Amino acid sequence: MTYDLIIIGAGPAGMTAAIYAARYKLKVLVIGKIPGGYMGEAHEVCNFPTYEKATGMELVQKMVNQVKNLGVEIKTEEVLDVKKGKEFIVSAGKNEYSAKKILIATGSKRRSLGVEREKELTGKGLHYCATCDAGFYKDKIVGVAGGGDAALTAALLLSKFAKKVYLIYRRDKFINAEPTWVDEVKKVKNIEPLFNSEITELIGKDKLERVRLTPKGVPSVEEDVNTEGNEVVVDGLFVEIGSIPGSVIAEKLGVKMKDNYIMVSKNQETNAGGVFAAGDVTDNPLKQIVTACGEGAIAGYSVYKELMREKK
Ligand SMILES: Cc1cc2nc3c(=O)[nH]c(=O)nc-3n(C[C@H](O)[C@H](O)[C@H](O)COP(=O)(O)OP(=O)(O)OC[C@H]3O[C@@H](n4cnc5c(N)ncnc54)[C@H](O)[C@@H]3O)c2cc1C
The missing domain is CATH 3.50.50.60 (FAD/NAD(P)-binding domain)
Known part of the structure; x- marks a missing residue:
């Protein structure tokens, strides 16, 4: 089966993109190493609208349920490679999946001090x-x-x-x-x-x-x-010693980057045809849950519009 969209990354950016794309009736697959991404590590989130206070894990649970209830499959796997031919071939462990469009939502890793405890x-x-x-x-x-x-x-x-x-x-x-x-x-x-x-x-x-x-x-x-x-x-x-974006896959696909962050248009498109990006992995100026969700929503919508255009 060829998916309309494969989302690499199961953080707030990827999950929100999945919600939007699924509601536009696209065939979507989410592949993420850690469901919820960095959001799960936030011990208390006080800046996500509608929640004065929630643990990151509470938000993860709700997002995962919402995505699953829309019929979207979430695979807890690591994507090792993506190749572009007529379609995209995504390799994760021993599995291969194909898709018409790809969304990179792999987040970034904050640099740590490297000291004990x-x-x-x-x-x-x-x-x-x-x-x-x-x-x-x-x-x-x-x-x-x-x-x-x-x-x-x-x-x-x-x-x-x-x-x-x-x-x-x-x-x-x-x-x-x-x-x-x-x-x-x-x-x-x-x-x-x-x-x-x-x-x-x-x-x-x-x-x-x-x-x-x-x-x-x-x-x-x-x-x-x-x-x-x-x-x-x-x-x-x-x-606060910087972060390392998860942009290895983007590099392989020839995506343009600035300081290792993926450059995107206001529709979350990259320079590489059919490849979209959202969340902390992009060069957006505010790396937060709400902005990752916002970019994910735009990406889901943009993929839908592009597929509709191509159908005509
Ligand atoms: C301790 C902590 C506390 C925070 N507190 C808050 C807060 O209170 N409020 C707030 O708004 N923001 C907070 N943030 C920031 C927020 O968590 C991030 O901005 C947000 O999670 C970014 O979402 P994302 O989806 O872009 O990336 P991430 O959440 O980083 O998710 C990336 C996803 O990609 C997956 N992935 C990466 N590489 C691969 C691969 N090769 N194959 C498959 N999957 C892959 C990961 O496993 C994960 O599922 C906090 C961050 C941290 C670390």
Whole structure:
């Protein structure tokens, strides 16, 4: 059987595309390694309309049910290759599937610090998305790891909630950030850069309580430093050191990219005929559940329109 559309990725972008395409009566298959994608990792989502508060897993469950109730098959497999001939041939493990159109919704992977206990403390004081979780740190002390635009804008946002923000960076100045953000950070009194500092240890019993830094990174406020001098007391730490988009398949299909993110038109088309993309894997400026859903919806609709045009 040839599907009208194969969606690679079962996160919010892929799931929403499936809902729209199925409601346009297309034959759709979703193939995703992890159902729900990154959304499942969000311990508390407070910025998805209609939900003041929900766990990421609750949203995953509801999206999966909605997609399945529309008769769409979801296969928990990894796509290893896609070849384009008359149709697209998608290889996932030992299986091969064919489709008229492809949607790449493979998301991106946030870079991690590479220190011990990172996984265990994620959601317990350790975060990877200031836009998502800054609101939990009203009047608290937080650290932001990184020194690029993502880290500086995260620090600026956090400074509106937290009483103190340590911007922990391994270099001696912000050479990789836009000068405007550097100027803005300098103006904000509760942001303190800790240069020449690398995080070497995450410390805390059931949640993050302190971070150990390379010796030079010591804050100016004495009570935030423990007796050993290079452990900084924090209620939370935001890791903002970039992300790696899942664009390997796109590369194989000759899709145009910018900094490894897929470039798309406003209809979510790529430059490669029949290949669409949506969500965190694209060069969109806001990587969130709601924007991934929005792009997925447009992609589902665009595929439908293109198939209708081709039928005429
Ligand atoms: C800890 C955390 C908390 C967050 N909190 C929030 C929040 O509160 N609010 C908010 O709006 N956003 C939040 N986000 C961001 C949000 O989760 C992402 O922006 C969103 O999930 C992106 O959706 P997506 O569908 O583009 O990609 P993803 O959710 O990353 O999904 C990608 C999908 O592609 C699959 N995949 C990748 N490669 C392959 C392959 N080769 N073959 C098959 N499948 C593949 C994955 O398994 C997954 O199913 C958070 C992110 C994290 C990490």
